[in-house]
Amino acid sequence: MLIARRRDWALPESQVTDEAVYHNRRALLKALGVGGALALGGGKALAAAKPTPAKPAATPAALPPGVSTNLNLRYPAGRALTAEKAATTYNNYYEIATDKDIWQAAQAIPQRPWSIELAGLCNQPKSWAIDDLLKKIPLEERIYRHRCVEAWAMTVPWSGFPLSKLLDLADPKPEAAYVRFTTLANPKVMPGLSDPTFPWPYLEGLTMAEARNDLAFIGTGMYGKPMPPQDGGPIRLITPWKYGFKSAKALVKIEFVKKRPMNFWQAINPDEYGFWANVNPDVPHPRWSQKTERLLGTGEIVPTRIFNGYGSFVASLYAGIKNQPLFM
Numbered sequence: 273m274l275i276a277r278r279r280d281w282a283l284p285e286s287q288v289t290d291e292a293v294y295h296n297r298r299a300l301l302k303a304l305g306v307g308g309a310l311a312l313g314g315g316k317a318l319a320a321a322k323p324t325p326a327k328p329a330a331t332p333a334a335l336p337p338g339v340s341t342n343l344n345l346r347y348p349a350g351r352a353l354t355a356e357k358a359a360t361t362y363n364n365y366y367e368i369a370t371d372k373d374i375w376q377a378a379q380a381i382p383q384r385p386w387s388i389e390l391a392g393l394c395n396q397p398k399s400w401a402i403d404d405l406l407k408k409i410p411l412e413e414r415i416y417r418h419r420c421v422e423a424w425a426m427t428v429p430w431s432g433f434p435l436s437k438l439l440d441l442a443d444p445k446p447e448a449a450y451v452r453f454t455t456l457a458n459p460k461v462m463p464g465l466s467d468p469t470f471p472w473p474y475l476e477g478l479t480m481a482e483a484r485n486d487l488a489f490i491g492t493g494m495y496g497k498p499m500p501p502q503d504g505g506p507i508r509l510i511t512p513w514k515y516g517f518k519s520a521k522a523l524v525k526i527e528f529v530k531k532r533p534m535n536f537w538q539a540i541n542p543d544e545y546g547f548w549a550n551v552n553p554d555v556p557h558p559r560w561s562q563k564t565e566r567l568l569g570t571g572e573i574v575p576t577r578i579f580n581g582y583g584s585f586v587a588s589l590y591a592g593i594k595n596q597p598l599f600m
């Protein structure tokens with residue numbers, strides 16, 4: 273007998289209309305040969321598209337850099353997409369400032385030329401120009417839930433590729449146990465760097481097994497457009513089962529190392545932030561509960577799920593780990 277099992281985080285169908293509408297719209301636009309940049313343009317984009325006779329789907333080359341329309345349905349978000357404006361105007365980017373209103377200031381971060389260095393314990397160390405990477409690795413689109421440790425959340429269509437594709441390019445040596453992510457620290461365009469009380473640059477880390485997990489994603493676009501600078505453009509990490517601070521923005525270096533990297537927030541306050549930072553509603557932050565989250569755009573308060581609802585894909589990564597703070 274076939275039993276339809278709803279994942280623990282999935283909402284009733286009536287509440288996910290926006291995602292369904294998004295899928296349908298993208299499918300229609302694809303069939304019409306309209307690129308991803310228009311996809312969320314709503315009625316306007318559709319109206320513009322309708323008179324055009326059907327032609328083959330847009331080739332990746334026709335899309336803006338870093339963008340894909342190949343939606344990967346393996347990880348359904350189970351809730352409505354966050355309005356683009358809400359997701360792209362409420363940001364955490366401490367290199368710019370400590371408040372959320374940084375999107376305009378972030379436009380000063382040059383997006384090209386940009387290179388990302390694969391380094392450390394690997395057989396193929398190399399500094400890659402981002403456009404060469406984008407030509408080499410096929411892009412896809414994924415809709416992920418994002419849960420900030422501050423208890424706000426969003427649901428975003430990202431473009432990019434699995435982090436494992438970069439690991440394949442670098443060919444890590446067997447001694448590599450962790451991946452360390454270094455992000456841009458350019459004082460000319462990042463005024464927050466002048467605060468010496470923060471341990472710049474913003475660093476993050478994952479175990480090799482976490483980095484190989486298919487959910488770990490490198491984002492190069494958002495809402496069918498190149499990644500906006502305020503959201504980590506042109507290239508960022510996205511680990512949706514972890515608190516948002518693990519998803520480091522503006523990556524410039526990915527290094528394979530033996531020792532567990534000290535991440536930015538753990539270095540600032542090890543009593544409140546750790547290395548693992550997996551989402552768990554039952555482990556409160558020392559200063560607030562993690563039981564619920566506020567959705568950007570609507571302000572709706574919804575229950576938080578363990579591993580942000582992605583437990584079936586990642587819980588096994590932590591099965592053998594004891595006596596470590598997995599959820600802070």
Ligand code: MTE
Binds near residue numbers: 359367421456515522
């Ligand atoms: N990456 C860098 N380089 N600097 C930051 O301050 N903030 C993190 C993460 N990545 C941060 C960063 C935090 S706390 C969150 S919640 C997410 O980015 C926010 O991503 P968003 O602004 O795209 O929503």
